[in-house]
Amino acid sequence: MALKITVIGTGYLGATHAAAMAEMGFEVLGLDVVPEKVELLASGRVPMYEPGLEELLARHVAGIEGSTGRLRFTTSWEEVGAFGDVHFVCVNTPQKHGEYGCDMSYVDAAFGSLAAVAREGSLVVGKSTVPVGSAERLAAVLPQGVDLAWNPEFLREGFAVQDTLRPDRIVVGVSGDGAARAEKTLREVYAVPVAEGSPFVVTDFPTAELVKTAANSFLATKISFINAMAEVCEAAGGDVARLAEAIGHDERIGSKFLRAGIGFGGGCLPKDIRAFMARAGELGADQALTFLREIDSINMRRRGQMVEMARETLGGNSFLGRRVAVLGATFKPDSDDVRDSPALNVAGQIHLQGGQVTVYDPKGMDNARKVFPTLGYADSALEAVRGADVVLHLTEWREFRELDPAELAAVVSSPVVLDGRNALDGERWRAAGWTYRAMGRPRA
Numbered sequence: 001m002a003l004k005i006t007v008i009g010t011g012y013l014g015a016t017h018a019a020a021m022a023e024m025g026f027e028v029l030g031l032d033v034v035p036e037k038v039e040l041l042a043s044g045r046v047p048m049y050e051p052g053l054e055e056l057l058a059r060h061v062a063g064i065e066g067s068t069g070r071l072r073f074t075t076s077w078e079e080v081g082a083f084g085d086v087h088f089v090c091v092n093t094p095q096k097h098g099e100y101g102c103d104m105s106y107v108d109a110a111f112g113s114l115a116a117v118a119r120e121g122s123l124v125v126g127k128s129t130v131p132v133g134s135a136e137r138l139a140a141v142l143p144q145g146v147d148l149a150w151n152p153e154f155l156r157e158g159f160a161v162q163d164t165l166r167p168d169r170i171v172v173g174v175s176g177d178g179a180a181r182a183e184k185t186l187r188e189v190y191a192v193p194v195a196e197g198s199p200f201v202v203t204d205f206p207t208a209e210l211v212k213t214a215a216n217s218f219l220a221t222k223i224s225f226i227n228a229m230a231e232v233c234e235a236a237g238g239d240v241a242r243l244a245e246a247i248g249h250d251e252r253i254g255s256k257f258l259r260a261g262i263g264f265g266g267g268c269l270p271k272d273i274r275a276f277m278a279r280a281g282e283l284g285a286d287q288a289l290t291f292l293r294e295i296d297s298i299n300m301r302r303r304g305q306m307v308e309m310a311r312e313t314l315g316g317n318s319f320l321g322r323r324v325a326v327l328g329a330t331f332k333p334d335s336d337d338v339r340d341s342p343a344l345n346v347a348g349q350i351h352l353q354g355g356q357v358t359v360y361d362p363k364g365m366d367n368a369r370k371v372f373p374t375l376g377y378a379d380s381a382l383e384a385v386r387g388a389d390v391v392l393h394l395t396e397w398r399e400f401r402e403l404d405p406a407e408l409a410a411v412v413s414s415p416v417v418l419d420g421r422n423a424l425d426g427e428r429w430r431a432a433g434w435t436y437r438a439m440g441r442p443r444a
């Protein structure tokens with residue numbers, strides 16, 4: 001009989017994972033502790049913006065006309081326990097307030113609830129990003145006869161559906177008596193992507209946990225590296241975009257993740273590198289990761305440098321009374337996620353310094369308003385830039401690349417655009433009468 005799967009925590013990761021498991025042919029039950037989220041998902045709607053996810057849900061959520069009916073949602077732990085052969089834990093692991101470390105309270109609560117209901121012979125699979133050593137600790141929370149595996153997730157927001165259906169690797173950490181059983185079960189769960197070519201890597205618990213934080217640390221390092229080069233380019237008069245293009249031709253370096261700008265944000269890279277440093281400290285290996293402190297500070301510095309670039313453009317004095325249009329609020333395009341968003345941080349800093357900031361984002365407006373209700377918001381890019389003394393491009397949505405610079409030039413107070421993402425076609429904007437400046441690049 002086909003395995004029955006539950007997904008605990010149906011946020012960005014869990015909702016996508018649940019829908020993808022149903023797409024792979026399994027019966028799936030998703031659980032969340034937020035009843036409104038469960039209600040929304042149960043009616044086939046997505047509580048966040050993720051391209052392709054709503055369509056995938058509609059194909060499988062029970063009760064929707066024409067669906068397979070393989071996917072249901074609940075708030076009942078008893079139902080989860082009775083239903084599941086495999087339980088995927090996808091709850092949030094945010095940064096602790098005022099500390100670098102990871103807040104494990106949601107994971108601990110989920111394991112506590114699961115331990116009380118999981119059937120003998122079932123498998124619990126951790127997917128949340130956790131400090132190394134957590135799996136071993138959590139295995140002891142589960143009753144005898146319930147196995148644990150750690151299977152970190154590498155999906156990118158904006159590409160979550162395709163990354164889940166066809167992951168570039170599947171990493172499975174197993175341990176102890178149940179190791180072979182857990183591996184066999186997960187090979188069955190991931191049979192489709194493995195048949196389509198996804199590598200399946202089996203490790204011990206600590207290695208699986210470390211693969212996740214190592215991968216995110218590497219990505220963060222690559223971005224901060226190019227941003228450090230951008231700082232040097234700014235000082236020396238070089239062009240970081242051409243530099244990135246040139247070094248990227250070396251296959252050992254590669255061209256991806258070398259876009260300089262206002263740096264990385266989101267619910268993953270910033271908090272994961274900090275949690276990694278904190279955990280290394282606990283393990284007495286803090287020296288190994290001191291470089292991540294620098295990666296973090298280069299990244300955070302970029303936001304301030306964007307603010308200074310805007311100030312300089314406006315004459316070098318105060319922002320008081322100056323109108324600043326901000327294009328972008330989310331931490332990256334094709335997402336509504338504003339967690340630790342560099343764009344919103346820059347907008348907020350200028351606002352707090354007296355600037356009249358108006359923000360527009362294609363999908364992030366509701367979340368941005370919740371985090372920063374005092375900023376000005378507009379319903380379109382055109383409305384946001386109306387009367388602006390300077391326009392900041394801070395999230396590289398396609399919609400912004402496709403704007404007509406001439407139309408915008410007609411409504412601003414001063415046609416100056418600062419590209420914090422190195423993503424607009426500067427020549428096109430200049431041809432329409434704009435002064436275009438990008439971070440890490442010479443002035444034309």
Ligand SMILES: NC(=O)c1ccc[n+]([C@@H]2O[C@H](COP(=O)([O-])OP(=O)(O)OC[C@H]3O[C@@H](n4cnc5c(N)ncnc54)[C@H](O)[C@@H]3O)[C@@H](O)[C@H]2O)c1
Binds near residue numbers: 011090107110
């Ligand atoms: N978002 C991503 O792109 C991504 C990618 C890979 C890994 N991760 C990791 O996955 C985990 C989840 O991230 P996310 O972005 O989906 O977070 P999220 O905040 O969007 O979703 C977490 C969900 O878990 C629910 N939850 C909290 N406590 C619970 C409990 N005790 N029982 C059941 N549900 C509970 C919350 O209500 C929420 O809906 C984190 O560890 C994150 O680091 C995220």
Ligand SMILES: O=c1ccn([C@@H]2O[C@H](COP(=O)(O)OP(=O)(O)O[C@H]3O[C@H](CO)[C@@H](O)[C@H](O)[C@H]3O)[C@@H](O)[C@H]2O)c(=O)[nH]1
Binds near residue numbers: 219259267331
């Ligand atoms: O060249 C680049 C590439 C990215 N970014 C920024 O870096 C941040 C993170 O981007 P990305 O990694 O694409 O987004 P996430 O969806 O947060 O995905 C990361 O974090 C997830 C959660 O751990 C992992 O699963 C993914 O593999 C990992 O890429 C965003 O603010 C981007 O604007 C840059 O500034 N320059």
